Amino acid sequence: MQRAVIILNPAAGKSTMVNQIGIISDKLKQRYEEVVIYTTEAAGDGAAYIGKHASEFDLIIGAGGDGTVHELINALCPLERRPLFAILPGGTCNDFSRAIGMNQDPLLAVEQILANQVKQVDVGKSGSRYFLNFWGIGLITLVSNNVDSDKKERFGKLSYYISAAQSITGFEPFSLKIKSADFDYDDTACLLVIGNGAFTGGMRTFFPETDLEDGKFDVLIIKETSMELAWKAIALKLTNEMPEGGAIRYFKTGKLSIEASPGQEIDCDGEIGDRTPDELENLKQYLSVLVGDFPGFRN
Numbered sequence: 378m379q380r381a382v383i384i385l386n387p388a389a390g391k392s393t394m395v396n397q398i399g400i401i402s403d404k405l406k407q408r409y410e411e412v413v414i415y416t417t418e419a420a421g422d423g424a425a426y427i428g429k430h431a432s433e434f435d436l437i438i439g440a441g442g443d444g445t446v447h448e449l450i451n452a453l454c455p456l457e458r459r460p461l462f463a464i465l466p467g468g469t470c471n472d473f474s475r476a477i478g479m480n481q482d483p484l485l486a487v488e489q490i491l492a493n494q495v496k497q498v499d500v501g502k503s504g505s506r507y508f509l510n511f512w513g514i515g516l517i518t519l520v521s522n523n524v525d526s527d528k529k530e531r532f533g534k535l536s537y538y539i540s541a542a543q544s545i546t547g548f549e550p551f552s553l554k555i556k557s558a559d560f561d562y563d564d565t566a567c568l569l570v571i572g573n574g575a576f577t578g579g580m581r582t583f584f585p586e587t588d589l590e591d592g593k594f595d596v597l598i599i600k601e602t603s604m605e606l607a608w609k610a611i612a613l614k615l616t617n618e619m620p621e622g623g624a625i626r627y628f629k630t631g632k633l634s635i636e637a638s639p640g641q642e643i644d645c646d647g648e649i650g651d652r653t654p655d656e657l658e659n660l661k662q663y664l665s666v667l668v669g670d671f672p673g674f675r676n
């Protein structure tokens with residue numbers, strides 16, 4: 378008997394999925410004999426539920442935004458036997474659900490889940506923390522810090538870009554050392570973004586051509602800060618042939634160590650807390666995920 382659980386964060390986004398969850402659960406019964414709905418009451422509940430019950434399910438569906446997905450995969454990834462994972466987008470940006478091509482309407486995303494298209498996706502690891510979208514230091518942490526919940530509520534994903542514009546002037550560069558098998562860096566920087574998925578803040582920004590199955594991160598360093606350069610980096614199709622000594626550096630690698638001076642606060646999938654130094658590893662095709670019409674994969 379196939380069993381699925383929907384872990385629903387009723388506080389995510391505008392909370393609209395709460396009213397649709399009955400229809401969604403009925404649809405899932407076309408494929409799963411039992412569908413459990415677990416509604417969280419506070420941050421941490423979803424992870425605790427996975428810790429206790431993951432082995433009872435064939436499929437775990439995270440229903441919420443990127444914060445919910447981040448919490449759930451951090452409970453799922455340390456497990457030896459990891460059930461299949463899927464996402465019903467219910468937050469504001471839903472970056473990873475976009476990266477795997479899920480429809481942003483949960484009633485259509487559930488149809489994609491029923492189509493049962495499985496991919497093994499790369500997962501980023503930093504110490505004991507796992508991430509799907511990105512790891513970053515410098516300007517990006519100011520962007521996340523400046524997006525207060527009131528602004529996010531009113532302006533949705535646009536609030537990230539208002540905040541980016543506000544953060545960009547007057548940022549002090551820091552010194553950055555990166556070591557990897559593919560590229561070393563020892564210079565100043567104002568932004569380092571290490572991407573797994575292609576989306577940040579709901580838009581396909583830093584890494585339009587990323588590949589979620591190649592076991593590699595996309596690494597972007599911006600040395601100087603200016604509005605013009607930032608938009609260039611966002612608009613640019615990043616390639617490995619960035620000019621030597623240029624203000625923007627880009628490369629791909631599977632494993633790297635990072636030191637910054639002064640030590641920098643880390644933004645990992647939108648969660649800010651840890652500080653550099655750090656070591657990152659890309660766990661190639663580590664998590665089995667149900668995907669939609671994914672532009673984020675190359676076949």
Ligand SMILES: Nc1ncnc2c1ncn2[C@@H]1O[C@H](COP(=O)(O)OP(=O)(O)OP(=O)(O)O)[C@@H](O)[C@H]1O
Binds near residue numbers: 416417441445446472
């Ligand atoms: N019942 C709950 N009440 C309050 N917070 C919760 C609850 N359940 C989970 N959370 C926490 O809410 C946080 C924010 O949720 P989430 O990121 O999914 O929504 P969002 O901020 O609207 O979406 P996005 O990150 O895509 O913009 C998560 O860190 C999660 O741990």
